[in-house]
Amino acid sequence: MDPNLALFYSEIEKTWPQLNTSLAKYANFLLKNGKYFARGSLPEGYTIEDLVLQAVQKTLDGLKTEKTGKGLRKWDPSRVNLYKFLCGVIRSDISDLVNRKDNQVLAIEDEDFIGETTVSETAGITAMLADLEQELKQVANPDKPLQILQAMEKLSLSSADITTQNIRDLTGMSEADYKNAKRILDRAVQRVFEGRKRESR
């Protein structure tokens, strides 16, 4: 058996409850994100669960076949961990699905805020960060979540991996502090997305 395939099976077996929760959360984030929401929606009857399972299936198929080429998902554990790889597959699938012309449900003037046809180059990550910062100012203890946000931005600007360890190294937070602050940040991201969704309507 291909060693990557064996690793794939063992990773899925070991981490599935954690992995599926993370993947569902990521897909949920993306679908609430201005870009994807604005462009359309998933086809009728298509769910986040379908997206997650489809990503796993595609990755498994990619590892099973010896063929190479466009459209095949070949996970290389030496380059990226399975969670990130599956996130990439989900993002790509969502993009395909919501950008299908026959699935577009809304005419959007204020395009997306991170995507290919942004009205302004300053929109995008800057806009989202500004919204997030604004949102965080309204919570009781904004300092630590803001520190995480800044650390994430710093890491992404320096093209470093945005990992828990790297963020904690940069912020000097304890594990417990990090978890609490990240939870607050998560909720803030959700609220920002929800807000954008409402505005688009």
Place this chain on the structure above:
Amino acid sequence: MNQDKRNRLDDMLIALSEVSADEVSAERAQLSKEGINFSKLDDGIKSIMTPPKAQKHSWLKAAKEKRAKVNDAYEAVKNKIKVDPTKISEIVAAIKAGSYGDLPQQKLAAQFRNKGSSSITEVELIELLKDCDLLKILNEGSND
């Protein structure tokens, strides 16, 4: 397009989505409220990780197709040369006795000889098989 900004935001979302082991229950509860069905995910992964029946069927279908090719080749042999049909039957029986793909020429001929048909030589058999493309089919099978 601003691919770089998009990638950066996506990296952040990936990092924010990653749930630690001790947060799983709380996150699942939250996501369930938002309409995500984790039973469907758990059932789905089981069927992905276990080879589905459909795959078995597709394998059977392929085997049947291969068998049909061999049978066609057998018919071609019968029509092409004038030999006792019972000998041809023996050849095909010998082929069918093994898995089609695992019989290289010599092994096939030897198997045929062992069946007691001494009236046809190994060379003749191989020529016979070449004539009706049976060898090609068998060799293709062995590459599967």
